[in-house]
Amino acid sequence: MIERFSRSGTLPAMHTDTLTPPDLTWQEEALCAQTGGDFFFPEPGSSVREAKRICGMCPIRATCLEYALTNDMRFGVWGGLSEKERLELRRTGRP
Template identity: 45%
Template structure:
């Protein structure tokens, strides 16, 4: 009978030591997203910010939905952090921090043009 081996946990580190927990960068990244817990949108239907799934909205419906989402953002205590996150990660869809996809795209394009 072969001896049984205990399963290894974690990945080997330089020097032969094993990592026993998640890398610090992961916990740092998760902590950086804590602001989302304070968002005014947290318990609202995501369709308000991203539109209905697999549906083409009429222009007037889309405009009304975006206006309403922006009203939520206007009273949100973390809207600036939300917008910063969306810009940094180049979020393609939805209203983030009070700006629509097009508004964020224009802002990013303007920033890139200034950098040359």
């Protein structure tokens, strides 16, 4: 839980708003969690073919992609799409 402090307009005391971190338990079921991150965060210009192959077999691929799009993940392969493919999906609505 993260607390964010902000001043109240009429009270000199501080109050807190509670921000709840996202539920990331789905990541425990992801195939990438079992294979390591090297495939999913390759060096610039390297192939993402192996990462996409693993994503294609992953039972939670759609959840992963939704998380990446919602949280503006800009690096790596998420939900079977590269950075460029996710950017194109955001722009046009299709990969």
